[in-house]
Amino acid sequence: MNIDYSALLQEAIKARTAAYIPYSGFGVGAALLDQEGRVHRGCNIENAAYGPTNCGERTAIFRAIADGLQPRTFKAIAVVGDTEGPISPCGVCRQVMLELCGPDMPVILGNLKGDIRETTVGELLPYYFSSSDLNEK
Ligand SMILES: O=c1ccn([C@H]2C[C@H](O)[C@@H](CO)O2)c(=O)[nH]1
Numbered sequence: 001m002n003i004d005y006s007a008l009l010q011e012a013i014k015a016r017t018a019a020y021i022p023y024s025g026f027g028v029g030a031a032l033l034d035q036e037g038r039v040h041r042g043c044n045i046e047n048a049a050y051g052p053t054n055c056g057e058r059t060a061i062f063r064a065i066a067d068g069l070q071p072r073t074f075k076a077i078a079v080v081g082d083t084e085g086p087i088s089p090c091g092v093c094r095q096v097m098l099e100l101c102g103p104d105m106p107v108i109l110g111n112l113k114g115d116i117r118e119t120t121v122g123e124l125l126p127y128y129f130s131s132s133d134l135n136e137k
């Protein structure tokens with residue numbers, strides 16, 4: 001069955017309304033689709049110490065994992081911000097998506113104007129470092 005990416009982007013836009021962004025004012029929403037067709041929403045959550053800030057993508061993924069979903073079983077993630085073109089996930093989120101979603105999962109990037117870019121985790125993080133690079137010594 002084909003995934004309805006525009007519906008997933010709409011979920012990400014809804015998720016963005018919960019963003020806690022007193023410092024940047026830049027809200028990000030994410031919607032992670034699981035195998036059962038359920039959507040796990042995430043938003044960015046900032047902190048006065050800046051470093052503890054959690055991005056929208058990671059909030060959605062960590063939330064789903066904490067709810068008992070198995071890593072690398074997800075179908076797609078949509079991410080939205082108020083950007084000129086489709087939003088671009090940060091490097092930390094790319095590495096976390098690689099670990100918990102796998103390189104082949106579709107990533108749907110959007111903005112509030114309706115621009116869309118369809119890519120994958122592996123395309124976003126070429127030459128990635130993963131568990132297969134760890135050698136027992
Ligand atoms: O893809 C992105 C890019 C940025 N941010 C957040 C982090 C911070 O709260 C704010 C500005 O960087 O946007 C995300 O949540 N996802």
Ligand SMILES: [Zn+2]
Binds near residue numbers: 089
């Ligand atoms: Zn990020």
